[in-house]
Amino acid sequence: MEESSKKLGVQSVHRNTLSQQVVDQIVHLLVTGQMKAGDKLPPEMELMKELEVSRPVLREALSALDTLGVITRKTREGTFFNDKIGTHPFSVMLALATDNLPAIIEARMALELGLVTMAAEKITDEQLEKLQVTIDTIANSEDNDYGEADKEFHKIIALSANNPIIEGMIDSLLITHNKINSLIQFRERELTVKYHKAIYAALAAHDPHEAFSQMYKHLDYVRQKVLQYSHEH
Structure with a gap:
């Protein structure tokens, strides 16, 4: 029985x-x-x-x-x-790897580095204006609690790639962003603004190579910070 x-x-x-x-x-x-x-x-x-x-x-x-x-x-x-x-x-793969932080960060990097190069070719003036708003919001945040504006910055870039197949991965991308975001114990607002401004400038110039380079610098910095903290705890 x-x-x-x-x-x-x-x-x-x-x-x-x-x-x-x-x-x-x-x-x-x-x-x-x-x-x-x-x-x-x-x-x-x-x-x-x-x-x-x-x-x-x-x-x-x-x-x-x-x-x-x-x-x-x-x-x-x-x-x-x-x-x-x-x-x-991608959601299923994240479910299977939810405890594998290095893999999650690398997955986000792989996806977002591809997206930012497409965004550099396709981003509109209106989307650039929205990006600027998120940068201003972060720059003016007094309590360093700018996680939502940070996420919006990356979401705008992902959507500006304007690819219906890739859009199926964007929700998952933002889930990885939330997971990584929750592990950041200290924020460096001025540094975040510096990285975001450099990415914005490359996108505004519609330069895919520079956009890739600046996004890599930004995400690699986040990777090092999060992994260092996770190893210490």
């Missing part, structure tokens, strides 16, 4: 369970084709029994998957794999 209750083709999670292992097992259902985008996940009690984990661990995993855009939790209806997963495979 016990064996017949095992409906899902996932392995039980043993040892000191980490929510990341649960994330891996749930994503495994998609990767192997046992479930597909749009499908409804089993109820929490069934998942807890199937994976042999506690409710807090399961909920932590589901919360991570929700944040990454892999699932949606609907009140009274249940939990579903998102329909858009087929066009947002």
